[in-house]
Amino acid sequence: MPVKVSVIVPVYNPGPYIEDCVDSLLRQSLPPDEFEAVFVxxxxxxxxPARLDALAAEHSHFRVIHQENSGWSGKPRNVGIxxxxxxxxxxxxxxxxxxxxALERMYDYGVANGADVVVGKMAGKGRPVPVELFRRNHPRATVANTPLIDSLTPHKMLRRAFLDRIGLRFPEGRRRLEDHVFVTEAYLRADNVSVLSDYVCYYHLKRDDASNAGFQRFDPVGYFKNLREALDVVERYTEPGPVRDRLYRRWLREEMVQRMRGRRLLALPEDYRKELFDEIRGVVVERFGPGVTAGLQATQRIVAALIAADRFDDVVAYAEWETAVVPKAVPGTVEWAxxxxxxxxxxxxxSGGAPMTFPASGAPTALDGPPEDVAQAIALVGADAVAxxxxxxxxLVMRERSSSAQFFQPVEITHxxxxxxxxxxxxxxxxxxxxxxxxxxxASGGAPLGGGLWDAYVRVKLGGWxxxxxxxxGSRPGRTLGHAGVVAGRVVLPYWTAHGNFSLDVDRAGKRxxxxxxxxxxxxxxGDRFSASLPLYVPGDTKxxxxxxxxxxxxxxxxxGTxxxxDGPGALLEAALPMDVLKGTTWRPALSLTPDAGEPRxxxxxxxxxxxxxxxxxxxxPRPGVVRLLARKTRRTLRRMVGAALGKVAPTLKARLRRKA
Structure with a gap:
């Protein structure tokens, strides 16, 4: 059969970290004769190298290409293409x-929508990934109607004929942001881009040794030289105006302003902060006009204005103020309905552990230039937040603890x-x-929640943050929150973690x-009837x-059973028993609440x-409490009997017998 997808994996000294990648390829639902894995x-x-050769010998759809070290990922990816x-x-x-x-879903979605580029939902394990882009599916996405530009890593599926038609390949050599240059051009020249958000396709990991390229300190001069090349792509394929400004804004916001804010800035050595600031300022002054900064949030516009005005000390002072601003979400009622x-x-x-206050009246922030000082900057942010x-x-975002897969839940809000x-x-x-x-x-992007522990996060957009x-x-750390629910073939138990945070246990809870x-x-x-009143919530009759x-x-x-x-709280279990088998024997009953699962628990x-x-x-x-009481009484009786016996023997023998007793 024709190969539907070629998975291209650039490889350099991954050690054991490659095993998860290999295992995920071997588990793909797309049949092995419909895709290939090309390891470069x-x-x-x-x-x-020996590990890859052994895999290729064992699996006919795995191929390995060995080459001399090129220094970065661009050339291996091009060789794979x-x-x-x-x-x-x-x-x-x-x-x-x-x-x-992932491969089956992304391929089918791309074919169904005639896409040249398919962006699959990502989960970040120890590293950030786009969030807003994956709120819902976007079968026909553009840089104008979706935050596509937030996702510039290369982990996409692209039509091979499209790459050949426009001659698109990765920049090669030891350099940064080669993926920004490649992906940006793909977005701007594709006939269609499709975003698949109802299934986590890609798991983006931070290695335990933090040796991923994205976590290494970079040379600011070289980094921002490469960043300018991505801006050049935008300039080449867009006209001046709102779309170009919106695209430029992504690099201003994420690669410059965010690096000069809060803990991210303060965690850097002082000399490196200033070196980074100077290179960022050069790009801001050189490439970004008023239309780019105007679309930023008030907090971001202030930092951008301070950068452009070459006020490094005020940028640091503003970052020190921002570090104290954190959200707090206090749970209320949790109930089944x-x-x-x-x-x-x-x-x-x-702010500083106390509820943050703002001026009673406010107005949207309009900056003709930088604020006079940090105090005025803080006042401007407060007035903008109120307005x-x-x-x-x-x-509310539910995030699965082991995989970091996350999904937005419907929320009703009052202010x-x-x-x-x-x-x-x-x-x-x-x-x-x-x-x-x-x-x-x-709750899982339109599908039932998968088994595991799901933690609740609150994502607050307020005041430019x-x-x-x-x-x-919550008020009872480590305790359950009412009854578990048996819903959609899942046993869902709401509970407070040891730190008092709200979580869901799906298909794992036993004693609780x-x-x-x-x-x-x-x-x-x-007779032949067995019934039980169970501390469970069920929305209707279930097996x-x-x-x-x-x-x-x-x-x-x-x-x-059913x-x-x-009539009151809880659920009623009723079952008819096979009496012809049960007669004359004692039986221990066990209950499966999800009998249609692959392996009922x-x-x-x-x-x-x-x-x-x-x-x-x-x-x-006997109830456990009764058993413990009887055990205590038995121990006391034995101690009294031993003590009485020891009183009748010689003292030299008494200690020895006491130890044995």
Missing amino acids: DDGSTDGT AASTGEFVMFVDNDDYLGDE DGALRVGFTAEYT RFGKATAD ETVKTQDGPEGRVRLVLHATATVDPAV TKECRLGP LGLGTLGAAEITAH ALVRLTAPASGTSVEAT LSAA FLTLPVALRGEPDGVHLVLP
Whole structure:
């Protein structure tokens, strides 16, 4: 069959970090005869070349090309393009990995939409990735209608014929931002770009040794020389005006202003800060006009104006002020309703640990030049925040802990201005009240939540900042939040983490579900009927599975049951038992709440059933508290007996016997 996708992997001394990449390629849902993996070994000096040769010998769709070291990723990627035979090429770094269905989904999406470029949703493990771009799918994206320009890493799928038609290849040699030059031109010259956001296609990792190229300190002169080449691409393929300004703004914001803000700036050595500042200022003055800076947030415009005015000390002072500004999200009620969790919370910014206050009246910030000093800059930001408060937002993002896959949840917001000081110089707090809906059936980009631990983050856009924080702390760290829900074939348990933050346990919880404390008050058995009142939320009737195991023989039988909403809180389990099998034997029941899962998970119930001629009878073992009480009494009795016996023997023997006792 024709090869649909050629995966191109430039390789240089990855060591064990390449294994996740290889494993993800072997797990792809796209059949092996429909894609190929082309590893281009750029002169590795570790054991990787032999490892790749062994893989290629074992898997016919893996190929390896060995070459002398070129110093950077551009040439290996170009060599991979030349060797590829696929309709599309997909670029993957050797220390990252793909989602199991990434190639199949991205290829099908690209073909369906006639795309020259397909951008798959990314998850960042220890490193940032675009967020706003992946709120939803964009079948026909452009740099004008979506924040495409936020995603400039090369980890895309591109039509090979498109690359050949326009002659697009990566700049080669040891240089920075070769991916910016390549991807920007691809966006601007493609007939169509499609963004796939409902499935995590690419996992972008920070290595434990932080040796990824993007985490190394760079030479500012060379870096910003390469950055100018990306700006040249924009100038070549756009006309002066709003679109060009919007594209330029991406580099001004992310590569210059953000490097001169907050902790990111203050973490740098002082001499390197100034060296970086001087190179950034050169680009700002040389390349960016008023239309570029005008589209920045107020906080960013102030930094850009201070950079252009060559006021390095004020940039540092402003960064010191900004480091104290952090968001806080306080959880409210969390409850099940109509098959979903309704999560209430309030969000606002704090400064120095206290709620941040703003002037009671404000106006949008308009800068004809830099502020007079940092105090005026802070006042301008405050007035702008008040004026634009009606557009402030607070999003709830659920992020899977192990993979960092994240998805936005629907949120309803109201805005409250809280007075803290009256009078002409009055101050106010800006508070967002929100209720998010987390529906386990669609919370993962329209699909059900996958098994794992999902942490809740609140992403606050207010006052020119976009910052995120955990939702918490709650009032009962380490405790569950009401009942688990059995929804969309998942068991979803809301709980507070040890630090009091809100999280969801999906299909993992055991003891915390509370089934181990059930007794005669909740479980009944009569005739061939078995029923139990369970501390669970169910939105409607759902299937359950009861497995009965005979401890003496290990024999198991299963019975299908039904979970339904009880009259009060909780759910009712009912099942008909196969009496012809159960008679004359004691059985231990276990319950699967998700029987249609690939491997149903069974939770043992703290009772036993005895099959008798007139039906099944419930057998309740001693409660754990009773067992502990009996054990304590037994130990006391034994100590008294030993003490009495020792009183009748010689002292020299007493110590020896006491030790043995």
